[in-house]
Amino acid sequence: MSEPGVPNNFITEAVHRDNAAGTYDGRVQTRFPPEPNGFLHVGHAKAIVVDFGTAKDFDGTCMLRLDDTNPETEEEAFVSSIVEDIEWLGYEPTQIRHASDYFDTLHDWAVQLIEKGLAYVDDQDGETISATRGSFGTPGTDSPFRNRRVEENLDLFARMRAGEFPDGSRVLRAKIDMAHENMQLRDPVMYRIRNITHHRTGEAWSIYPTYDWAHGQSDAIEGVTHSICTLEFESHRPLYDWFLEQLEVASPPRQYEFARLELTHTITSKRRLAKLVTDGVVEGWDDPRMPTIRGLRRRGYPAAAIRAFCREVGTTRTNSRKAIEELESYVRRELNATAQRRMAVTRPLKLVLEDWPTDAEGKPLVEWFEVVNNPENPADGTRQVPFTGELWIEQDDFKEVPPPKYFRLSPGREVRLRGAYLVTAREVVKDANGRVVEVRCSFDPDSRGGTPADGRKVKSTMHWVSAQHALEATVALYDRLFTTEAPGERTGEPLDDLNPESRELLTSAKVEPALGDAAPGEVVQFERLGYFATDDRTPMLFHRTVGLRDEWASIQKRG
Ligand code: ATP
Numbered sequence: 001m002s003e004p005g006v007p008n009n010f011i012t013e014a015v016h017r018d019n020a021a022g023t024y025d026g027r028v029q030t031r032f033p034p035e036p037n038g039f040l041h042v043g044h045a046k047a048i049v050v051d052f053g054t055a056k057d058f059d060g061t062c063m064l065r066l067d068d069t070n071p072e073t074e075e076e077a078f079v080s081s082i083v084e085d086i087e088w089l090g091y092e093p094t095q096i097r098h099a100s101d102y103f104d105t106l107h108d109w110a111v112q113l114i115e116k117g118l119a120y121v122d123d124q125d126g127e128t129i130s131a132t133r134g135s136f137g138t139p140g141t142d143s144p145f146r147n148r149r150v151e152e153n154l155d156l157f158a159r160m161r162a163g164e165f166p167d168g169s170r171v172l173r174a175k176i177d178m179a180h181e182n183m184q185l186r187d188p189v190m191y192r193i194r195n196i197t198h199h200r201t202g203e204a205w206s207i208y209p210t211y212d213w214a215h216g217q218s219d220a221i222e223g224v225t226h227s228i229c230t231l232e233f234e235s236h237r238p239l240y241d242w243f244l245e246q247l248e249v250a251s252p253p254r255q256y257e258f259a260r261l262e263l264t265h266t267i268t269s270k271r272r273l274a275k276l277v278t279d280g281v282v283e284g285w286d287d288p289r290m291p292t293i294r295g296l297r298r299r300g301y302p303a304a305a306i307r308a309f310c311r312e313v314g315t316t317r318t319n320s321r322k323a324i325e326e327l328e329s330y331v332r333r334e335l336n337a338t339a340q341r342r343m344a345v346t347r348p349l350k351l352v353l354e355d356w357p358t359d360a361e362g363k364p365l366v367e368w369f370e371v372v373n374n375p376e377n378p379a380d381g382t383r384q385v386p387f388t389g390e391l392w393i394e395q396d397d398f399k400e401v402p403p404p405k406y407f408r409l410s411p412g413r414e415v416r417l418r419g420a421y422l423v424t425a426r427e428v429v430k431d432a433n434g435r436v437v438e439v440r441c442s443f444d445p446d447s448r449g450g451t452p453a454d455g456r457k458v459k460s461t462m463h464w465v466s467a468q469h470a471l472e473a474t475v476a477l478y479d480r481l482f483t484t485e486a487p488g489e490r491t492g493e494p495l496d497d498l499n500p501e502s503r504e505l506l507t508s509a510k511v512e513p514a515l516g517d518a519a520p521g522e523v524v525q526f527e528r529l530g531y532f533a534t535d536d537r538t539p540m541l542f543h544r545t546v547g548l549r550d551e552w553a554s555i556q557k558r559g
């Protein structure tokens with residue numbers, strides 16, 4: 001899929017402006033700063049495309065920075081999954097760093113602020129600190145420790161660092177303005193005491209920087225020029241700028257905030273996604289119904305389609321929910337170009353051809369038909385598909401009593417078996433419950449390849465699989481994981497809107513032999529049924545990626 005030139009949005013405009021003014025000597029450096037506390041999801045994909053994509057568009061660089069300032073919740077295991085997911089999406093960080101790489105510098109800078117009288121050790125507990133911050137429109141009140149002497153602050157901070165005090169007993173706060181109209185500037189906490197082992201720095205630290213103290217400074221240390229994040233950090237920007245100003249950082253980074261990506265029928269909260277996994281609602285972080293990168297990947301979403309969607313839906317400052325059908329239409333467009341066509345029968349019904357010839361040994365004749373792998377891409381070539389007198393067709397493709405406008409197979413009706421022969425239903429065989437278990441048909445030997453000698457027309461072409469050659473398969477059909485467009489809108493709890501029927505497993509599917517050679521993870525089109533991804537671990541398990549119908553087009557038409 002084509003990736004068009006530099007997109008037009010407020011971020012690329014800012015870069016153009018900076019480049020024209022020579023602000024960073026034309027340098028463009030961004031970063032993607034996830035917290036290693038979970039798997040990445042489709043919202044992160046958007047951030048990755050914006051961060052790495054903007055750098056790429058301007059021949060700049062983009063680092064991956066693991067924001068490991070919360071030793072309680074972080075695990076090294078998530079780091080490797082984050083790196084893999086970024087790579088799968090098609091990007092490569094110029095470097096991988098951790099906020100903890102900068103703990104020494106951050107500490108020294110904090111000492112500088114203390115020396116300048118711009119930070120102090122507060123002995124109040126967390127509850128008191130939040131209670132005295134005031135609220136929007138109401139000023140906060142000064143801590144009784146706010147005017148400690150510099151020497152005392154230096155001494156206490158050194159002892160905090162040395163592990164002399166219990167968790168939560170003291171914090172280091174910036175000394176800005178407890179009456180500031182922006183709450184973020186009311187003496188925010190820079191360090192808290194946590195006598196805990198960190199997954200990278202071990203026992204070295206008893207104090208850990210807050211995200212607010214680490215973030216802008218880490219950008220500055222790395223030389224980030226355009227620090228891109230989501231809108232919830234907008235009110236933090238003046239604080240980040242204040243820190244950099246007090247530290248007299250030359251050519252400081254500037255932060256740009258864009259609206260988070262939210263999709264209909266989807267949640268992106270890591271906490272709630274984790275609950276789906278622990279409650280067993282889904283089978284894991286990579287369940288094909290999950291909006292994680294791993295889930296989308298296992299479902300068969302191509303990375304190119306996710307990238308194109310993230311780029312082309314735009315990067316704005318207005319929060320909105322994008323239709324999941326729009327993402328699916330990018331997936332379908334990409335797969336239409338790349339996926340090979342195969343025949344598979346998901347709910348099989350036996351079709352028997354009366355008078356089917358036998359071969360020299362008296363066994364039913366096997367004919368091999370050459371079919372095109374992908375009409376959109378001649379380079380994919382052709383393959384041979386076996387055809388015999390006993391076939392599988394879809395149960396849906398036969399009706400004993402056809403409803404109006406039903407043009408598929410019914411008694412006396414002639415249809416085309418794709419690329420093979422025209423057949424006419426003659427009689428049915430039923431089981432003890434009166435269910436049709438077999439349709440017996442005649443066939444026109446002069447329609448070999450699916451084109452009758454006399455050029456007569458039939459209204460329907462159906463897919464089929466030779467019974468003798470069919471492979472057994474399981475097909476997983478997926479519906480939305482949440483029934484409502486905005487999960488949780490009614491009750492505040494998204495999990496109240498879970499769709500109890502989000503997966504249907506069809507365990508007796510019959511597929512053509514070529515599918516036995518499908519590579520793990522390969523996505524193919526099952527003719528007439530949709531796109532299906534071969535599972536990456538379980539052989540002969542196929543996940544429906546998307547159906548064939550472009551629902552996004554109909555949604556747009558409806559306006
Ligand atoms: P979550 O709410 O899922 O825990 P988070 O924002 O806490 O997400 P981080 O690991 O801190 O997760 O996010 C790393 C980067 O990804 C941040 O820059 C964040 O702004 C961005 N990001 C997270 N979710 C989205 C989203 N839905 N849309 C766009 N960007 C996102």
Ligand code: MG
Binds near residue numbers: 035
């Ligand atoms: Mg976060």
